[in-house]
Amino acid sequence: MIRRRDFITLLGGAAASWPLAARAQPAVKPVIGYIGFGSIDNSVLYLAAFRKGLGDSGFVEGQNVSIECRWLEGHYGRMPVVTADLARRAVTVIATLGTAPSAVRAAMAVTATIPIVFGVGDDPVKWGIVAGLGRPNANATGINFFAGEVVAKRLGLLRELMPAAVGIALLLNPTDPARSESVLSDVEAAARNLALKIQVLNASTSREIEIAFATLARERPDALFVGPDGFFNSRRVQLALLAARHAIPTTFAVREYADAGGLMSYGTSLADMHRQVGAYTGRILKGEKPADLPVMQSVKFELVINLVTARMLGLEVPDSLLARADEVIE
Numbered sequence: 001m002i003r004r005r006d007f008i009t010l011l012g013g014a015a016a017s018w019p020l021a022a023r024a025q026p027a028v029k030p031v032i033g034y035i036g037f038g039s040i041d042n043s044v045l046y047l048a049a050f051r052k053g054l055g056d057s058g059f060v061e062g063q064n065v066s067i068e069c070r071w072l073e074g075h076y077g078r079m080p081v082v083t084a085d086l087a088r089r090a091v092t093v094i095a096t097l098g099t100a101p102s103a104v105r106a107a108m109a110v111t112a113t114i115p116i117v118f119g120v121g122d123d124p125v126k127w128g129i130v131a132g133l134g135r136p137n138a139n140a141t142g143i144n145f146f147a148g149e150v151v152a153k154r155l156g157l158l159r160e161l162m163p164a165a166v167g168i169a170l171l172l173n174p175t176d177p178a179r180s181e182s183v184l185s186d187v188e189a190a191a192r193n194l195a196l197k198i199q200v201l202n203a204s205t206s207r208e209i210e211i212a213f214a215t216l217a218r219e220r221p222d223a224l225f226v227g228p229d230g231f232f233n234s235r236r237v238q239l240a241l242l243a244a245r246h247a248i249p250t251t252f253a254v255r256e257y258a259d260a261g262g263l264m265s266y267g268t269s270l271a272d273m274h275r276q277v278g279a280y281t282g283r284i285l286k287g288e289k290p291a292d293l294p295v296m297q298s299v300k301f302e303l304v305i306n307l308v309t310a311r312m313l314g315l316e317v318p319d320s321l322l323a324r325a326d327e328v329i330e
Helices: 004-024 044-056 076-088 101-110 151-161 177-193 206-219 230-234 236-245 255-259 270-285 307-312 319-324
Strands: 031-036 066-071 093-097 116-120 140-144 167-172 197-202 223-226 250-252 264-267 302-306 327-329
Touching: 031 044, 031 076, 044 093, 044 270, 066 076, 076 093, 076 101, 093 101, 093 270, 101 116, 101 140, 101 177, 116 270, 140 270, 151 177, 151 223, 151 250, 151 264, 151 319, 167 177, 167 206, 177 197, 197 206, 206 236, 230 236, 236 250, 236 255, 255 264, 255 302, 255 327, 302 307, 302 319, 307 327
Parallel strands: 031 066, 031 093, 093 116, 116 140, 167 197, 167 223, 223 250, 250 264, 302 327
Antiparallel strands: 264 302
16 A cells, blocks of 8 residues: 555656656647649749748748648649648648649649648639638638739730731640630730730640740741740740740740840749748748738739840840839840
């Protein structure tokens, strides 16, 4: 039989050990499922920007958060499989960056419980991702960076650079038919106002991009308009090199193309979008709900002109256009 004094001593010793045991248990780190539109080879800049946004919210990979990266490599149809894999791994939140609206919808169809933070270039209300910008009322929220909405402006800038242009080729990614049709509709409407003829080319692989440029070299349109698309962005170096090789003036959606040697870009900053998505992801990790976080909209647009490429193409860039450029690469 245990005497009362011995029992109290035993109980006190056990109680004293409980906090030590509790402290010995490591805190469980939240895990972010990061879905990128391209591959890791061409997304280093964007992943760094995402980590910067997380850091602004107090989260540092390897210290108090982990990141599981998945890459679509331009194939949006892989989204359900990739999302399901992350859901099985019980990630805390999914961040999907630069993917088409249909891909975000596919992710939402896989899980209605894991919070999703997106970065899309089209109106998320129009595409049925959220109920409203102010109150998404879903398990998803994020950033709209207006890649689709500035199509008319981009075409107008190209016409200003090449006032004698008559025929423009339009390069689209057919793996997302709904979005391709939307971009085509916007370009055709803008082209009618500028008295331009549009020739449509499709490409969804590196090889098909080469075939498209072979067609361009043969048929010689005045310029090329590359549609806003995550896959094309992941192939930006290839596109810029082929445009230079075949001497085809080309306009792109984001500055990274011009950095790679492309002639001209107009649109919002993808790097800044990734930073903002990272910051929103951090807020959700702290306990805020996607349904209560309004969809943010990009407000800064960049016009970047690569003057080296313009000279190589024999183009004289109007002073009025140079004066409006946010950056001129010389």
